[in-house]
Amino acid sequence: xTLLVTMATGAVGAYCRYMVSGAIQARSRSGFPYGTLTVxxxxxxxxxxxxxASDLESTLSLAAIGFLGGFTTYSTWMIETIRLGMPxxxxxxxxNLMATLILGIGLTVAGYSLTT
Amino acid sequence: xxxxxxxxxxxxxxxxxxxxxxxxxxxxxxxxxxGSALRAGIGALWPATQGDFPVGSLVVNLSGSFLLGWYxxxxxxxxxxxxxxxxxxxxxxxxxxxxxxxxxEVTRLLADGKGMxxxxxxxASTVGGxxxxxxxxxxxxxxx
Numbered sequence: 001x002t003l004l005v006t007m008a009t010g011a012v013g014a015y016c017r018y019m020v021s022g023a024i025q026a027r028s029r030s031g032f033p034y035g036t037l038t039v040x041x042x043x044x045x046x047x048x049x050x051x052x053a054s055d056l057e058s059t060l061s062l063a064a065i066g067f068l069g070g071f072t073t074y075s076t077w078m079i080e081t082i083r084l085g086m087p088x089x090x091x092x093x094x095x096n097l098m099a100t101l102i103l104g105i106g107l108t109v110a111g112y113s114l115t116t
Numbered sequence: 117x118x119x120x121x122x123x124x125x126x127x128x129x130x131x132x133x134x135x136x137x138x139x140x141x142x143x144x145x146x147x148x149x150x151g152s153a154l155r156a157g158i159g160a161l162w163p164a165t166q167g168d169f170p171v172g173s174l175v176v177n178l179s180g181s182f183l184l185g186w187y188x189x190x191x192x193x194x195x196x197x198x199x200x201x202x203x204x205x206x207x208x209x210x211x212x213x214x215x216x217x218x219x220x221e222v223t224r225l226l227a228d229g230k231g232m233x234x235x236x237x238x239x240a241s242t243v244g245g246x247x248x249x250x251x252x253x254x255x256x257x258x259x260x
Binding site: 022065104 | 176
């Protein structure tokens with residue numbers, strides 16, 4: 001049951017990531033990966049809010065965590081950072097790496113603190 | 117409030133936002149289904165109890181970064197089905213790896229006062245993730 005919920009919500013999360021990041025990326029003139037940045041940062045805030053709210057019903061909590069697992073992505077963040085920084089290291093690669101990292105952790109901590 | 121894309125008006129072809137076709141969406145969802153199941157499976161192998169070092173997520177994120185690096189290089193020299201990229205890259209590896217679990221585990225370690233473990237986890241995930249993705253690209257280039 002737990003696995004089924006995780007799989008189903010993960011699939012919906014993947015679908016939403018594809019749509020949201022695609023729509024945002026289509027508006028990025030510079031090619032900076034704003035699409036991935038948006039899904040990862042919004043997902044980071046939401047997971048903090050969900051994890052902090054321990055009074056949430058466990059199935060709902062499981063569904064939300066499953067959704068966010070599919071909605072956010074790590075591998076794309078890494079590949080896009082490499083693409084920005086190769087063949088020569090550019091500031092944009094460092095910005096993509098550090099902004100996602102620092103803002104992501106900050107948003108999760110903030111969300112967690114808000115609902116705990 | 118998402119604005120409706122103005123298709124074909126003063127926009128070059130590449131900047132138009134086109135609705136993805138149903139095949140791609142199904143491929144993304146199918147990939148997401150499999151990727152989530154695999155992540156749950158690996159999570160069960162290394163269950164992360166409160167405050168422990170999150171080995172499961174580290175394994176998932178590093179191996180997923182490696183595989184995406186490998187896949188994207190291989191795809192350049194191989195004939196792939198139209199659904200291949202949505203299924204493997206956006207669907208399966210996109211949902212197999214997760215950013216939200218990463219930041220949540222960092223937050224948990226920080227909340228438990230384990231600053232050193234949190235720093236180590238962040239370092240291992242980011243430096244390790246970049247190295248894994250580069251290694252995947254390199255291996256795909258060398259071994260054909």
